[in-house]
Amino acid sequence: MTSSPQSAVDKALDLLIAVARSSNPPKLSELADEVGLPRPTAHRVLSDLVGRGWVFRYDGRYLPGAVLLQLSNDAAVNSLAALCQPTLASLSAAMGMMTNMQVLEKAGSRVIAAERPERFKMITRMVGDLIPPHRFAGALALTAALDDNAIKPYLELVAQSGHPLDGDSGFLADVARTRESGFAIIRQRSQEIVASVSRAVVPRLGSPLCSITVIGYDTDFDDDVTLGAVKRELTVAATTIEQLLTSITTSKANSSEREEPT
Known part of the structure; x- marks a missing residue:
């Protein structure tokens, strides 16, 4: 019972x-x-x-209801960023590259937390930036994790930006490759020297919670060994976050075993 x-x-x-x-x-x-x-x-x-x-x-x-909707977005984003910052820091230290966390919004993805090693200190802006779906791997990973109906508004955003949807270099091909491999990879699209690799955290199919992204110089990813290591570390980070969030939501269920005070 x-x-x-x-x-x-x-x-x-x-x-x-x-x-x-x-x-x-x-x-x-x-x-x-x-x-x-x-x-x-x-x-x-x-x-x-x-x-x-x-x-x-x-x-x-x-x-x-209205109260839940008003409180949930900002509170959830702030809590998620604080909760997962240690995971981002560990990932950044392991790879020697920048890392960030993004969440999906109507106009793209928002960077809510980031870590920068010393060699990337010249990049001053990151947290708070709104990223179009096609520009960086984090936004692509989140968009690709949506189901075919939920992704439609983001396809419209990409089309309005002038970026192609069709063809091997189009956004739909990027989405297909990301869904197949589980990793989004964008190289030299926003800046010629920058590349990014990302994985979405998806506790429930079709509902991505956030993306974890590793950002480096494009030459950092020329080596297949390094790219493989980035993918492994991203998988560990995404799994860690999923388990962390799951443990928080299930801990109360375990505590309900206690007796109700009289």
């Missing part, structure tokens, strides 16, 4: 997480089953969340 959360806070948080993570707006019965609550209890808690603006109810289904 599935054990129910032991406190009102646990119940509310479990339901908020379930609503936020759902790819399609769930019904009451689906939410109750997912978090292991009786339907009357789930309905009561959800009604409180709706009343406070955390959840929105429409046509018998539940969606993230």
